[in-house]
Amino acid sequence: MDVVSLSQLQFAATCMFHWIFVPLTLGLSIMTAWMETKYVTTGDETWLRMTKFWGKLFLINFALGVVTGITMEFQFGLNWAEYSRYVGDIFGAPLAIEATVTFFLESVFIGVWIFGWNKVSKKVHALTIWLAAIGTNLSALFILLANAWMQKPVGYVIRNGRAEMTDFIAVVTNPYGWIKYSHTLMSGYALAAFLLMGVSAWHLLRKNEVDFFTRSFRMAAVWGFVASLIVGVTGDFHAVEIAKTQPSKFAAMESIWETKKNAEMCLLLVPDASKECNAVEALKIPGMLSFLAFHDTDAEIKGLKDFPREMRPPVTPTFLSFRIMVGIGTFMILASLLAIFLSRRANFVDNRLFLNLMVLAIPVPYLAQQVGWLVAELGRQPWIVYGVLKTSDAVSKSITSTQVLLSLLGFTVLYGLLGVVDIYLLAKYAKKGPDNDLGTIISVQGRV
Amino acid sequence: MDAAIFQVTWFVLWSVLWGVYFMLDGFVLGTGFLSGFIARTDTEKRILINAIGPVWDGNEVWLLTAGGATFAAFPTTYALMFSNLYSALILLLFALIVRGVSFEFRGKLDSAAWKSTWDKAIIVSSFLPALLFGVAFGNIFEGIPMRNDFTALQFSYEGSLIGLLNPYGLVTGLLFVLLFAVHGALYIAIKTVGELSGRANALANKVWPALLVVAVIFLGYTYPATRLYDNYLKLPVLLIVPLVAVVSLVLVKVYAGKGESGKAFTFSCLTVLFVVATGVTGLFPNLLPSNIDPASNLTIFNSSSSPLTLKLMTGVALVVVPIVIAYKIWVYRVFRAPVTSEDVLGNKQAY
Numbered sequence: 007m008d009v010v011s012l013s014q015l016q017f018a019a020t021c022m023f024h025w026i027f028v029p030l031t032l033g034l035s036i037m038t039a040w041m042e043t044k045y046v047t048t049g050d051e052t053w054l055r056m057t058k059f060w061g062k063l064f065l066i067n068f069a070l071g072v073v074t075g076i077t078m079e080f081q082f083g084l085n086w087a088e089y090s091r092y093v094g095d096i097f098g099a100p101l102a103i104e105a106t107v108t109f110f111l112e113s114v115f116i117g118v119w120i121f122g123w124n125k126v127s128k129k130v131h132a133l134t135i136w137l138a139a140i141g142t143n144l145s146a147l148f149i150l151l152a153n154a155w156m157q158k159p160v161g162y163v164i165r166n167g168r169a170e171m172t173d174f175i176a177v178v179t180n181p182y183g184w185i186k187y188s189h190t191l192m193s194g195y196a197l198a199a200f201l202l203m204g205v206s207a208w209h210l211l212r213k214n215e216v217d218f219f220t221r222s223f224r225m226a227a228v229w230g231f232v233a234s235l236i237v238g239v240t241g242d243f244h245a246v247e248i249a250k251t252q253p254s255k256f257a258a259m260e261s262i263w264e265t266k267k268n269a270e271m272c273l274l275l276v277p278d279a280s281k282e283c284n285a286v287e288a289l290k291i292p293g294m295l296s297f298l299a300f301h302d303t304d305a306e307i308k309g310l311k312d313f314p315r316e317m318r319p320p321v322t323p324t325f326l327s328f329r330i331m332v333g334i335g336t337f338m339i340l341a342s343l344l345a346i347f348l349s350r351r352a353n354f355v356d357n358r359l360f361l362n363l364m365v366l367a368i369p370v371p372y373l374a375q376q377v378g379w380l381v382a383e384l385g386r387q388p389w390i391v392y393g394v395l396k397t398s399d400a401v402s403k404s405i406t407s408t409q410v411l412l413s414l415l416g417f418t419v420l421y422g423l424l425g426v427v428d429i430y431l432l433a434k435y436a437k438k439g440p441d442n443d444l445g446t447i448i449s450v451q452g453r454v
Numbered sequence: 455m456d457a458a459i460f461q462v463t464w465f466v467l468w469s470v471l472w473g474v475y476f477m478l479d480g481f482v483l484g485t486g487f488l489s490g491f492i493a494r495t496d497t498e499k500r501i502l503i504n505a506i507g508p509v510w511d512g513n514e515v516w517l518l519t520a521g522g523a524t525f526a527a528f529p530t531t532y533a534l535m536f537s538n539l540y541s542a543l544i545l546l547l548f549a550l551i552v553r554g555v556s557f558e559f560r561g562k563l564d565s566a567a568w569k570s571t572w573d574k575a576i577i578v579s580s581f582l583p584a585l586l587f588g589v590a591f592g593n594i595f596e597g598i599p600m601r602n603d604f605t606a607l608q609f610s611y612e613g614s615l616i617g618l619l620n621p622y623g624l625v626t627g628l629l630f631v632l633l634f635a636v637h638g639a640l641y642i643a644i645k646t647v648g649e650l651s652g653r654a655n656a657l658a659n660k661v662w663p664a665l666l667v668v669a670v671i672f673l674g675y676t677y678p679a680t681r682l683y684d685n686y687l688k689l690p691v692l693l694i695v696p697l698v699a700v701v702s703l704v705l706v707k708v709y710a711g712k713g714e715s716g717k718a719f720t721f722s723c724l725t726v727l728f729v730v731a732t733g734v735t736g737l738f739p740n741l742l743p744s745n746i747d748p749a750s751n752l753t754i755f756n757s758s759s760s761p762l763t764l765k766l767m768t769g770v771a772l773v774v775v776p777i778v779i780a781y782k783i784w785v786y787r788v789f790r791a792p793v794t795s796e797d798v799l800g801n802k803q804a805y
Contacts, residue, residue, distance in 0.1 A: 069554060102525060102767060105515065114785055122789075170762075
């Protein structure tokens with residue numbers, strides 16, 4: 007394989023691995039802050055135990071998100087030097103702001119939160135988790151605004167052999183970025199809610215700490231439903247934005263070959279990219295696709311054949327990823343709605359079928375996160391900056407395929423090991439359940 | 455002219471970010487790779503990890519900020535520095551990743567084999583960045599074999615990973631390792647109590663002469679190996695910078711010798727800052743020189759962002775960095791007390 011393909015593979019591998027941990031960080035940080043706030047305002051110690059138990063899982067997960075994030079910032083320069091040189095004038099700014107404004111906030115205050123239980127007052131302690139959570143949530147904003155610029159470049163001019171910023175406000179108010187941010191952020195909240203529900207269900211099946219886990223489950227069910235619903239709504243906005251700004255991505259997501267007005271939507275569809283058509287098209291809803299894309303059943307949808315072959319994204323993977331994401335999103339809305347109703351019933355803990363389902367559902371939102379990333383990034387190909395710079399022109403010129411192959415192998419082994427350890431630890435501490443012993447200041451005389 | 459002001463401003467900020475990063479992560483790295491030599495029991499190891507626990511992550515962010523600032527302010531330097539030094543930086547990255555998770559993972563299972571695995575991981579993954587950062591900055595000071603044509607936008611690199619391990623690079627690597635060893639030992643001395651603290655202060659005293667020898671070799675070797683002295687010869691008043699570094703280094707020994715670890719640590723902070731300052735003062739206006747073609751040097755003038763981006767980033771830095779410094783000072787005050795065995799045995803959230 008050449009340097010471009012290997013670098014793409016390495017970027018995908020490291021980014022998708024990073025993204026196993028970040029969505030949970032986004033959601034669980036806010037939920038833990040919420041629990042601690044409840045504790046501080048009500049004085050109810052169950053909230054404190056919840057803060058500590060879910061906070062522990064949050065921290066185990068947080069560690070890998072942080073360390074794999076360093077890779078992301080370095081990788082633009084390491085593997086994508088031409089890209090970095092060409093767009094650094096615009097792309098570098100949100101990244102630098104992300105580091106200065108948000109990484110400091112999350113990293114500094116998470117340290118105080120972990121180690122400061124008996125060093126600062128209750129209120130200040132709750133404030134530290136909020137600051138860390140806000141830092142985390144804002145860092146997603148800056149990186150997604152940077153990514154949005156790659157999807158829909160705005161506020162720039164090509165000058166001095168590169169893209170130079172002309173309008174920073176346009177870059178930070180890029181609607182593409184804000185839609186992407188709300189969609190992604192809420193998907194993180196939804197994922198965290200499903201993890202809370204799944205772990206709680208696991209304990210409820212064993213009648214372990216019934217009050218603690220029923221309360222956790224109920225809280226998560228509401229969070230999960232609201233977040234999943236917003237994910238669906240913003241997903242719709244996002245598709246409209248894509249249809250408008252990235253027609254080749256939209257055509258690949260829906261596997262549309264011919265340009266047509268009043269385009270129908272096929273609930274069952276099997277693309278055949280080699281023959282430039284769909285092998286199966288069934289269960290058609292007339293005009294539905296035009297309506298979804300432009301909110302107008304007569305609107306024209308551009309087909310893939312309007313783009314030269316080399317300017318099309320990989321159709322089948324983009325299409326499949328999109329369908330899987332939408333399918334899981336729908337499942338999550340329904341499952342969390344059901345969870346709200348069932349968890350309020352008196353015999354909830356005896357509903358073994360539903361509790362088992364929620365345990366099995368833990369990995370499902372993770373899959374949606376991964377395929378969602380694939381839709382966004384595969385669908386943009388062959389462009390690295392849509393319509394401005396091609397991926398094949400963006401790679402570093404001073405690196406060899408051997409170097410990248412070795413680093414890719416290194417990442418695979420290292421990340422593989424750390425991933426196994428981290429998920430093992432998460433499972434172990436999740437199964438262990440909350441501590442009964444609340445004392446952060448306990449007597450240890452004679453134990454030294 | 456307008457652009458030049460911001461380019462120089464960003465050179466200063468860039469230097470400050472690196473300097474502060476090395477000052478803050480230097481003692482974390484030092485504590486990490488000394489942990490195996492200073493701590494004797496599991497409790498002592500935990501005390502060391504908990505002494506850096508509340509601050510290591512926030513300290514590492516200075517590296518991300520330095521990297522991000524290079525990207526935003528000097529994108530061509532960011533692109534060529536990172537891609538040309540690919541293999542070395544990948545190794546550095548692996549080490550930083552392992553170091554970060556080691557702190558979190560070590561205490562999560564109650565098994566001696568598990569803990570000893572992560573103890574070793576902490577030592578290796580703290581030592582490697584200290585060495586590699588030194589080697590990298592040694593190579594930045596002497597220049598790397600690259601040819602850059604800024605009008606045709608053609609950039610090429612003729613070096614290799616082995617080429618980076620040249621004698622001057624290795625001397626700088628050793629300088630960083632010993633600097634961080636003394637710095638880390640003094641941090642341990644002030645953050646612990648009793649015998650552990652005494653042992654750490656003694657170690658700082660023991661390592662110091664080696665540091666002095668290497669620092670002298672470094673300063674001498676810099677003359678034939680680099681062009682860093684050019685600026686000092688042009689403007690001798692600048693010699694105040696290396697002078698502060700040397701005086702601080704001497705005061706480190708004076709106070710460590712008297713057992714006054716707190717004052718010694720203050721001066722080792724200054725030493726690290728002024729060692730970096732000494733290097734970058736000589737480097738100016740280069741960010742990454744070429745050692746085969748002076749016209750290929752990456753400077754603050756030929757590799758910077760547009761004036762608009764530089765202005766914007768200056769605004770962001772002037773507003774945000776003071777706030778960051780303010781809350782970091784607050785955090786260091788909250789955790790100013792030494793870590794004791796009672797602390798680590800009593801706190802379940804501790805590492």
